[in-house]
Amino acid sequence: MNCPRRALTWSAxxxxxxxxxxxxxxxxxxxxxxTNVPPAxxxxxxxxxxKGSLSASVSNIRIKYVSGGDGGGEEGNLGTVDPNWKPPACxxxxxxxxxxxxxxxxxxxxxxxxxxxxxxxxxxWTDHYRDGKPADNFDLHAPTNSTAEGYENYxxxxxxxxxxxxAPDPNDSDSWDCGRIMFWVDAGEVPDDPNAPTxxxxxxxxxxxxxxxxxxxxxxxxxxxxVNLPTWVWLDKGTFKEVKVRAxxxxxxxxxxxxxxxxxLHLEPGTEDADVFPASGNCAINEDGSIGTPxxxxxxxxxxxxxxxxxxxxxxxxxxxxxxxxxQITWEGSDGTxxxxxxxxxxxxxDMNVQEIQSINR
Numbered sequence: 078m079n080c081p082r083r084a085l086t087w088s089a090x091x092x093x094x095x096x097x098x099x100x101x102x103x104x105x106x107x108x109x110x111x112t113n114v115p116p117a118x119x120x121x122x123x124x125x126x127x128k129g130s131l132s133a134s135v136s137n138i139r140i141k142y143v144s145g146g147d148g149g150g151e152e153g154n155l156g157t158v159d160p161n162w163k164p165p166a167c168x169x170x171x172x173x174x175x176x177x178x179x180x181x182x183x184x185x186x187x188x189x190x191x192x193x194x195x196x197x198x199x200x201x202w203t204d205h206y207r208d209g210k211p212a213d214n215f216d217l218h219a220p221t222n223s224t225a226e227g228y229e230n231y232x233x234x235x236x237x238x239x240x241x242x243x244a245p246d247p248n249d250s251d252s253w254d255c256g257r258i259m260f261w262v263d264a265g266e267v268p269d270d271p272n273a274p275t276x277x278x279x280x281x282x283x284x285x286x287x288x289x290x291x292x293x294x295x296x297x298x299x300x301x302x303x304v305n306l307p308t309w310v311w312l313d314k315g316t317f318k319e320v321k322v323r324a325x326x327x328x329x330x331x332x333x334x335x336x337x338x339x340x341x342l343h344l345e346p347g348t349e350d351a352d353v354f355p356a357s358g359n360c361a362i363n364e365d366g367s368i369g370t371p372x373x374x375x376x377x378x379x380x381x382x383x384x385x386x387x388x389x390x391x392x393x394x395x396x397x398x399x400x401x402x403x404x405q406i407t408w409e410g411s412d413g414t415x416x417x418x419x420x421x422x423x424x425x426x427x428d429m430n431v432q433e434i435q436s437i438n439r
Contacts, residue, residue: 131181131185131187131188131189132188132189133189133191133192133193133241133242133243133244133247134192134243134244134245134246134247135243136170136243136245136282137170137171137172137243137326137327138170138279138282138324138325138326139324139325139326139327140283140286140322140323140324141322141323141324141325142288142320142321142322142323143321143322143323143334144318144319144320144321145318145319145320145321145337155284155285155287155289155337155404155406155421155422155423156421156422156423156424157284157419157420157421157422158403158419158420158421158422159419159420162418162419164245164281164282164284164285165272165278165281165282166244166246166249166251166252166254167192167242167243167244167249167251167252167254167255167272168242168243168255168272168273168274168278169240169241169242169243169255169257169268169270169272169273169274170240170241170243170274170326170329171238171239171240171262171326171327171328171329172238172239172240172241172259173238173239173259174237174238174239175231175232175233175234175235175237175239176231176233178206178231178239179207179231179233182199182202182203182206182207182231183199186198186199186200186201186202186203187199187202189241190202190241190258190259191214191215191241191242191255191256191257191258191259192242192243192244192247192252192253192255192256193215193247193252193253193256194215194258204227205225205227205228205258206227206228206231206239206259207228207229207230207231208227208229209226209227209228209229210227211224211225211226211227212224212225212227212258213225213258214256214257214258215253215256215257216256216257217253217254217256225257225258225260228261232261235261235263236263236264237261237262237263237264237266238261238262238264238328239259239260239261239262240259240260240261240262240268241258241259241260242255242256242257242272243255245282245285254271254272255272257270264328265330267329267331274326274329274331275331275410275412275414276331276332276333276408276409276410276411276412276414277333277408277410277414277416278333279324279325279326279331279332279333279410280324280333280334280335280408280409280410280418281418282324283322283323283324283333283334283335283408284335284406284418284421286322286324287320287322287335287337287404287406287421288320289317289320289337289339289402289404289423290316290317291423291425292342292400292401292402292423292424292425293400293425293427294310294311294312294342294368294400294427295310295311295312295313295371296308296309296310296429297309297371297372301429301430301431301432302385302387302429302430302431302432303387303431303432303433303434304387304388304389304390304431304432304433304434305386305387305388306377306378306386307354307378307379307380307381307384307385307386308381308384308385308386308387308429309369309370309371309372309376309381309383309384310342310344310360310368310369310381310383310384310385310400311367311368311369311370311371311372311383312342312366312367312368312369313367313371314363314365314366314367315365315366315367316366316367316368317339317362317366317368317402318339318366319336319337319338319339320336320337320404321334321335321336321337322334322335322336322337330411331410331411331412332410332411333408333409333410333411334408334409334410335406335407335408335418336406336407336408337404337405337406337421338404338405338406338407339362339366339402339403339404339405340361340362340403340404340405340420341359341360341361341362341402341403342359342360342361342362342368342369342383342400342401342402342403343358343359343360343400343401343402343403343422344358344360344383344384344385344398344399344400345358345398345399345400345401346385346387346396346398346429347396347397347398347399347426347429348387348389348396350387350388350389351385351386351387351388351389351396352385352386352388353384353385354380354381354382354383354384354385354386355382355383360382360383362402368383369381369382369383369384370382370383385398385429387429387431389431390431390432390433391429391430391431395428395429395430396428396429396430396431397426397427397428397429398426398427398428398429399424399425399426400424400425400426400427401422401423401424401425402422402423402424403420403421403422404420404421404422404423405417405420406418406419406420406421
């Protein structure tokens, strides 16, 4: 269900909005429009976009590398082998304590109050969160679009947090499932909502944050092969190590650790005129992180455990040798749950020139 994004000025609100309060502008966004709004206090919580804007596309989930990586790789460089799998489109998470919300409204009072709803100016915020006036929700799980009851004086003196929907990609139509505007949850609780976060939510979020090393392989001969003679492919031990990423959602006690374990290297020679070893193109990754066997003098005509034999020379344009590592993904969470996620892959390519000479000194 795609609800239109409300983009209202005060004059338009009289005919197009159910509830709008004076001195303010409300924006409710559809998938095509996720407007960021004026600066928020980055220290007050709520999720900011790095420029100070209170943005529902920015999560407060904290990512930490537990082992096997320092975050130096490319972010999100693992691609899933399952084309039908995707991480959660949206969820709810704590955004403000009462004190933080009051500070934010007093200073700025503008930002995403929901994934597809932005309030510009202080009037909407003070009317709903300070003065107790109701506001519209776009909750697709409710029988009808519901009305949210207001709050008195930001719930100051109460123990808990205001929670808000988050969607990494607000253009995803499934992000409309989290249509509630920011709402209150007592401390130590999670909302009774189908899109409340779970450890699995965090594990799936962390999947796209796993950073793995590049997949450039060692070759003999290097960058130039010879027709009908095998090219050996290997990687020294320790090149590929298990990577573990921990995702924590502050003020909930929820966490999950997502582990990526390298299990296979797949070779694509870049041409049909080639044989691969083994025939599947899948070279196993050993327990020590090594792949294949290094070439040694005298191995020229032997069949490598991992390698390629080109059957036709290149003619000015090198073949594109593709090497992709398959990473097995598992997770465990703060409530004792855990399981598997779809395998991930990361691929690199490198030039291969092939010459006609039938023998070569190595």
